[in-house]
Amino acid sequence: MFERVSVAPADPILGLNEAFKAETRAEKINLGVGVFKDAGGNTPILDTVKEAERRLVNSETTKGYLSIEGTAAYAGAVQKLLFGAQAPLLDSGRVTTVQAPGGTGALRIGAEFLVRQLGIKTIWVSDPTWANHNGIFAAAGLTVKTYRYFDADTRGLDIDGMLADLSSAQAGEAVLLHGCCHNPTGVDPTIAQWGQIVKVLQAQDLLPFMDFAYQGFAAGVDEDAAGLRLLVEQMPEVFIASSFSKNFGLYNERVGALTAVAKTPDAATAVLSQLKSIIRAVYSNPPCHGAAVVATILTDPELTARWHEEVAAMRSRILTLRHEFVAGLKAQGVQQDFSFIAEQKGMFSFSGLSKTQVERLRDEYAIYMVGSGRINVAGMNTDRMTYLCKAIAAVL
């Protein structure tokens, strides 16, 4: 029967990574997958993660199963990070969190819940969005519709288009929102624009599902949650998918969480029970290690403070690279204005490079980026900046 199976196309992001690994040219540069690199070109393990791991090795007494939803310590830490340590929501009983294998796992469990428990058929995603959103939601049986988001002329947010498109959504449909550091554009709403978005969600009776994968990479851990905190203040029901791949550098440990804010404690209890039943049939119960690391850091004030510093250092390195890149292009005589790159937030920028230019960069210069022209700024390196900017100037 396997003879009948045709070959699936490579994933636009992870497939590119595989191609990069197979690349033999020494000058190769990977600006594809969203992974942070330090000045030495490595994706480092955070010091706080190493310290938490040392503590865990010394204190762990068992490798027995976790419960289906993960540990209470982890869920509590996730909620504090999302809503703030003093948030009244924390003691309201209206919030429930399940551990999930990465942000992707959280999105998929959430999507299954939307379909099976709420009978939701449609989810709206930004145009453009992270390529995998489409695959995740379609696999759960949702129809994916898009709302306008990126204004190619201003390289900013098309807030009018976004509000107009969301106003055409039907009551009871779901809307995927990026918490901060929009992937792939690096363009986020201002807090005033978040207010406008919330008003439309309320007016149309839509269910917000926030993908929050880069908390701390735009302005700060608490600052980046401003949109989310407004959302949960004003909306009775919200779903949030957290990922700790980037801000804890725990990419291969697959650490994420799905948090539901419900109207009442009883509703939250029922939601948790159904999420557990979905998880049981998908992967039974979560892996322990990465979540234990996150919980160890976030329940120790000294480690938490050090982690905030480490996130700030990653954020500041990315910002420096953004400025170096803009200056580097200018130095190579590029006429086009790329100053927007320095304004965008998080790991990614939408460069505006065409598919053909992206292909030329790969074929002629061994520089890899996603076909849409998305650049992972966090993958750049000061030492290679001149090579990169020269190559881009050449294809432009």
Ligand code: LMR
């Ligand atoms: C990305 O967008 O590059 C990251 O979120 C990694 C991934 O899984 O695609």
